[in-house]
Amino acid sequence: MRGPKGQVYTDNREQYGQDLGYSDVLAPCRVDNRGWFADSFQDAVIRGSVTRIRGARFTLYVPVTGCSGWDGTNHYLADAERVPRGSDEETHAEAIADAAATADRCAELEAEQARDHDIKYRAEQEIETEREAIQQARAAVHALAAELRDTPALPPTICSTITEAIKTWREQTRSSVARIRALNDNPYLIEE
Numbered sequence: 001m002r003g004p005k006g007q008v009y010t011d012n013r014e015q016y017g018q019d020l021g022y023s024d025v026l027a028p029c030r031v032d033n034r035g036w037f038a039d040s041f042q043d044a045v046i047r048g049s050v051t052r053i054r055g056a057r058f059t060l061y062v063p064v065t066g067c068s069g070w071d072g073t074n075h076y077l078a079d080a081e082r083v084p085r086g087s088d089e090e091t092h093a094e095a096i097a098d099a100a101a102t103a104d105r106c107a108e109l110e111a112e113q114a115r116d117h118d119i120k121y122r123a124e125q126e127i128e129t130e131r132e133a134i135q136q137a138r139a140a141v142h143a144l145a146a147e148l149r150d151t152p153a154l155p156p157t158i159c160s161t162i163t164e165a166i167k168t169w170r171e172q173t174r175s176s177v178a179r180i181r182a183l184n185d186n187p188y189l190i191e192e
Contacts, residue, residue, distance in 0.1 A: 006079070007075060007078075008074070009073075009074060010073050010074070011071070011072060012066075012073060013049055013051060013073050015075075016051060016053060017051035017053035017054075018051060018052045018053075019050075020049070020051060020096065022034075022048065023048035023050065023100035023101070023103045023107070026049075026050055026096055026097065027096070027097040027104075029097075030100065030101045030104075031048070031101060031104045033104070035047035036111030036112075037115070038118070040115060040119065043069060044067050044068050044069025044114075046068075046108075046114065047065070047107055048065055048100065048103025048105075049063075050096055050099045050100050051064050051075065053080075056085070058082050058084050059082075060077075060080040060082055061080060061099035062076065063079050063100075063102040063103035064103055065103060065107045067110075074110070081096075081098050081102075082095075123190045124187075126179070126190060127184065130177075130179050134173050134176045137169040144166070148162070
């Protein structure tokens, strides 16, 4: 399956070509990291690598990305470095370094997208939790109001306790509504 940027989704790094290794190993002068975090918890890392596909007239060095947190890889065939057959080792080494740098940049962009997706997902989950809290508070107030309608006069201490409980539920509801609005406006508040 192809992606919007010409990448091919694959099961593993060696599905298309021979795996040459990770970007930071292949081009240590140009790639100074061991991957990019894919979420705010720093659990998963997206890392670039390079595969080699040999053809009759040329060799392709393909940038590849993969994540430690999920299966599959992306082969960026459109960004592959092409080296004509019969080229010297220096040309191949330069093409490998270029492909490694491209793979690292692709990994960085994928990690940014993954972090954005993770933040938005977590914000949606918190919004849903706040909505459930609002529904529970409303249900509790309605149940209490129904009971009070059927009850004759109550002592003042019980009335004040009930009033305080209703005020607390109202404050919780206001707080939940404010949090929902804030997260809808800016999902990145989930990080605070």
